[in-house]
Amino acid sequence: MLIPLLVLLGIPVKEAIACSMVAIIATSSGSAASYVRERITNVKIAMYLEIFTISGAILGATITTVIPPVYLYFFFAAFLMTSFLKIRHSNDYEFRASQHQDRIARWLGLKGSYYDERTKKVMEYNADKAVLGGLGMLVAGLAAGMLGIGAGAFKVTVQENILKLPPKVSSTTSNFMIGMTALAGVSVYLFSGLLNLTLMAPMAIGATIGAIIGGRVLNKISDKVLRVLFFFIVAILIIQMLYKGVTSV
Amino acid sequence: MNTGKLGSGESRLETGISYLLMAGVIISLVLEIVGVALLYFSNHSLAVSQNQSVFIHGNDFFTFLFQQFQGKHSPGTGLQLMTIGIIVLILTPFIRLVTSVVYFGWEKNLKYVLITFFVLVVITLSLILH
Numbered sequence: 305m306l307i308p309l310l311v312l313l314g315i316p317v318k319e320a321i322a323c324s325m326v327a328i329i330a331t332s333s334g335s336a337a338s339y340v341r342e343r344i345t346n347v348k349i350a351m352y353l354e355i356f357t358i359s360g361a362i363l364g365a366t367i368t369t370v371i372p373p374v375y376l377y378f379f380f381a382a383f384l385m386t387s388f389l390k391i392r393h394s395n396d397y398e399f400r401a402s403q404h405q406d407r408i409a410r411w412l413g414l415k416g417s418y419y420d421e422r423t424k425k426v427m428e429y430n431a432d433k434a435v436l437g438g439l440g441m442l443v444a445g446l447a448a449g450m451l452g453i454g455a456g457a458f459k460v461t462v463q464e465n466i467l468k469l470p471p472k473v474s475s476t477t478s479n480f481m482i483g484m485t486a487l488a489g490v491s492v493y494l495f496s497g498l499l500n501l502t503l504m505a506p507m508a509i510g511a512t513i514g515a516i517i518g519g520r521v522l523n524k525i526s527d528k529v530l531r532v533l534f535f536f537i538v539a540i541l542i543i544q545m546l547y548k549g550v551t552s553v
Numbered sequence: 554m555n556t557g558k559l560g561s562g563e564s565r566l567e568t569g570i571s572y573l574l575m576a577g578v579i580i581s582l583v584l585e586i587v588g589v590a591l592l593y594f595s596n597h598s599l600a601v602s603q604n605q606s607v608f609i610h611g612n613d614f615f616t617f618l619f620q621q622f623q624g625k626h627s628p629g630t631g632l633q634l635m636t637i638g639i640i641v642l643i644l645t646p647f648i649r650l651v652t653s654v655v656y657f658g659w660e661k662n663l664k665y666v667l668i669t670f671f672v673l674v675v676i677t678l679s680l681i682l683h
Contacts, residue, residue: 315601326642326643329642329643329645329646330578330581330642333642333646334574334575336570337572337574337578338571340567340574345567347563348563351653351665351669351672352668354672355671355672358676359675483645483649484649484650484676486646487643487647488675488679491614491676491679491680492683493683494609494614494643494680494683495611495612497610498608499608500602500607501632501635502600502601502607504635504639505588505635505639508582508638509582509585512581512582513582
């Protein structure tokens with residue numbers, strides 16, 4: 305959401321993208337610290353999926369340094385819109401664990417449980433379709449590295465709809481992975497002459513403080529409220545992508 | 554609330570990672586705030602500059618890292634503290650990765666040693682080569 309604003313203020317778009325990646329590490333690490341301690345984040349699932357997100361991010365960031373990303377903005381705006389379809393049909397949705405688990409997910413032990421503070425119950429779950437989920441994460445990493453975003457909304461969509469993880473596990477695990485994805489992106493941008501300290505430092509300060517506060521609120525919210533919040537964030541992201549596309553034509 | 558063996562069942566790893574991430578972001582936050590304050594006192598402005606001196610330059614991350622801590626680039630200034638703050642932020646997920654490889658090695662969980670080691674190698678190579 306920051307990138308269109310920075311571009312409007314006269315910051316070159318590639319510089320805005322590279323500096324945002326650093327702020328994303330702060331956001332992810334700051335909020336993940338409390339989710340991981342509350343045992344909602346599934347670190348094993350995150351580590352498996354990071355194989356794909358970092359590969360995508362390095363590829364994406366490399367592409368951004370060589371081509372103008374104008375058409376991709378429109379592509380991702382359209383792409384984000386697809387996540388609305390699933391959400392609208394499942395408005396009254398409360399998570400039910402999938403009984404099915406494919407062979408690879410079982411072999412990797414991709415399962416877990418967490419204590420839901422709102423329902424006061426321990427929720428158990430299994431991940432399904434590990435390979436397809438991994439490919440989804442490759443696309444998420446590609447988008448993240450290319451556009452300087454966390455691609456968290458897309459990671460959540462893949463985890464909920466393909467891997468069949470509960471919403472809270474999806475959002476916190478996605479958030480945890482975003483830091484590693486952003487590190488992969490930053491590793492490409494590091495010495496490209498795009499990282500501006502006078503831009504990054506205030507962004508990192510704001511992102512860290514916001515993330516530490518946000519990380520303490522999530523487990524107290526119901527899944528329905530979380531879904532509505534997610535819906536609005538995806539809507540804002542679509543506007544952001546279209547805006548980027550239009551402004552860079 | 555009893556959360557002993559929830560999450561992915563790796564409770565010690567989760568606790569360790571949690572403290573590590575928190576320490577990383579707080580150290581970085583303090584360095585950034587002090588750095589920005591020092592920069593403001595010397596420049597009397599917090600505007601985003603396009604001067605080449607405010608951009609990060611170098612050849613590879615690890616050489617750059619040692620040079621920073623040896624104070625080869627404008628020591629004691631706001632810009633140096635801001636640079637170190639950014640380095641700490643970049644190192645936070647990196648150390649999280651190293652910790653995970655060591656943890657799974659200690660647990661003799663070969664599958665996850667390979668998974669985390671692969672990610673570590675790719676990230677390290679990317680940090681060295683770019």
